[in-house]
Amino acid sequence: MKKASAFEKVAARCWNLLNEGKPFTPIFTIGTILIYSFSKLGNSGFFVDLAIGILAIVPLLIIYFVYDYPLFLRNYLWLPFVAYLMIWNHVNLGLLLTGVGLYFFFTVFFWGTLYYHLRIGTSWLNFTRFWKLVLKNSDSTSGNAQEQLPKFLLLLSLWNLAASKQLGTVSELSYLAFFYLGILIFSWILHKNLFDWKPKIIPTYTENIKERTSAINEKVIVMVIDGMRKERFEEANTPFLDSLRKNGTEYTRMETVYPARTVVCFSSMFTGTYPFEHGITSNMVWKLGLKVESVFDSLRKVGKKGSLLGIAHLVDSFGDDCETVTAVMHNDVADRNIIERAKLIMDEQNPDLQIVQLISTDQTGHSRGVLYDEYIQKIEEADLLVEEYFNWLKEKGKLNNYTFIVCADHGQADGIGGHGHLDEGERYVPFFMYGPAIEKGKSVEGKHSLVSLASTISYLLGAPYPDKARGPVLVEAIRKEVINQ
Known part of the structure; x- marks a missing residue:
């Protein structure tokens, strides 16, 4: 690809x-x-x-x-x-x-x-x-x-x-x-x-649990199904994703950030903070690069490697930490090509953290609307591709000690663009974690934010939190005996 x-x-x-x-x-x-x-x-x-x-x-x-x-x-x-x-x-x-x-x-x-x-x-x-x-x-x-x-x-x-x-x-x-x-x-x-519907800002930097000096996991895999609206995901036939969340830990009120634009969301997810701090305020990035550390910087401090595979927009934030895929291709083959590229990266680079952005669901929402059957179909195709990639990782021996995270960066409302200012269908996103260190069959009902992802990844991989990370580590999902090791 x-x-x-x-x-x-x-x-x-x-x-x-x-x-x-x-x-x-x-x-x-x-x-x-x-x-x-x-x-x-x-x-x-x-x-x-x-x-x-x-x-x-x-x-x-x-x-x-x-x-x-x-x-x-x-x-x-x-x-x-x-x-x-x-x-x-x-x-x-x-x-x-x-x-x-x-x-x-x-x-x-x-x-x-x-x-x-x-x-x-x-x-x-x-x-x-x-x-x-x-x-x-x-x-x-x-x-x-x-x-x-x-x-x-x-x-x-x-x-x-x-x-x-x-x-x-x-x-x-x-x-x-x-x-x-x-x-x-x-x-x-x-x-x-x-104008009073913005999510509340977490006022302090990550402090709910001390940084780890030893890793819980050898690998963390994050599959971001871009623009997957939560209630439409519930309506879709997604047996593999359903099995992961039912046998792992699901956060039922995981909230995206404001404004809910793809580049903003990814920047917040993997720095642990908000636009006013990391500097990315829309998909239109006037000044390239983040103003704060990302999870990739944290991993480098302990000699580990992270990889983000995504579309060209994400380079504006993450620079060389982002391996791009062309967005100029038929939407029916986009996610298939991305998965094949993800396999190649894992084979050649073997990163400790791999983040993969699947784009077909989001692009269908933009071009055809989220309230139509085509949108559901793309979610179901993503389910099959994530299952294929999970099984490939297992066959390659990459899942001996891992956490597998599936989420969306934002939901989508109906219409062009469909996300940004947190209209109906945008605010809460699917989010669940699965793996040997993760609690099985657990549902966390309290409100959480995607800014917790950076600190959680750092904690699982034994790296320091990014310097401005505010999101609490998602400790509810991690087995207590693992935390106490």
Whole structure:
């Protein structure tokens, strides 16, 4: 299986400019303005009017970059647009219709059909379902029509107002300044008082049990089924995964981190801390690399090796500790190819810790939605592949003394993107541990966080905790006689 090329890594970062809602809003707005204005290119004063209009909307672009109005807060975005209509009553219907048309062309046809067909092999008819996902999507990505539409309708209207010299007097400019101030205060009040569903931060560094100087396990294997929604997993026919969790220890309320983006989640899982500390705040990574130690750094301190096998995005956090797989392949063979690559890595490198990211479930949720049979089918295929890999490891003598962990990095809501701000189906993820050192048939009901994974791995392998790890070691899952050895 091919590694992600240098071009693919750069392309993945560029695509996130159009995927993540915050950078998309200014890019799309200014792009629409340029397309709409092209026919007037030869007019006298064209560039001056264009620049004046764009400068006039910069303050609002900044406000929308700071405040992204997640989940139900997006409903309040229409109020500033209504206020604009009441104050200025100036609408360029042609411009707004151009913006709406370009938006749905980009999301439904370019992204939902062409992009997914070329990248993962979805049908040329994917647009027949994708438009529903655009309208239902609740996450702050570019594919959230209910958030993006009121944003760019207001931005385009204000640009046209300024570019057409409707703000020529001091009085009109003062109205605009007070209008922006009102939106800023309005946004601050909403986010301060209504944005209250983030998981609680663990305030201290890992302290529930002392670090071990001797290893419990020779190997820890972590299978991350990206984007596996917990209740949909419960509905799927997954006999092997069910046997692992029933004969191991399951954490029934394992909570992901905020925002629940793949790169953020992996960064938190394997550093043991949160975005404010490790520095990765979205899939759009502005500065490469983690600001804190990862579990891979901890293992190096005791002469052990860890390996993360995942898609190109994860290189932005983990650098050389991540072995990439190309994400440009048919989704029906993606996880199969990843498993074959995992076998090769285990044969050639024999890491003490191996983390494998299976991506087909997540990609199906993004391209086809999580509430359809295709999504269940990918979970069931992952079950078969994990079983195959487990049996291969056993045959190769790699499971003499091990812990096998299966989890998701986040769940998924319905719609494009489908995860980030912890809508229904995103917050709690499947998580269970299995192996000779793990309690059998145990279910832990209390709330736990994925940030516990880094310290738990370090504890099992006899390595120090990463320097900023906050998650408690998941000692409930480890047999007491093993802990006391």
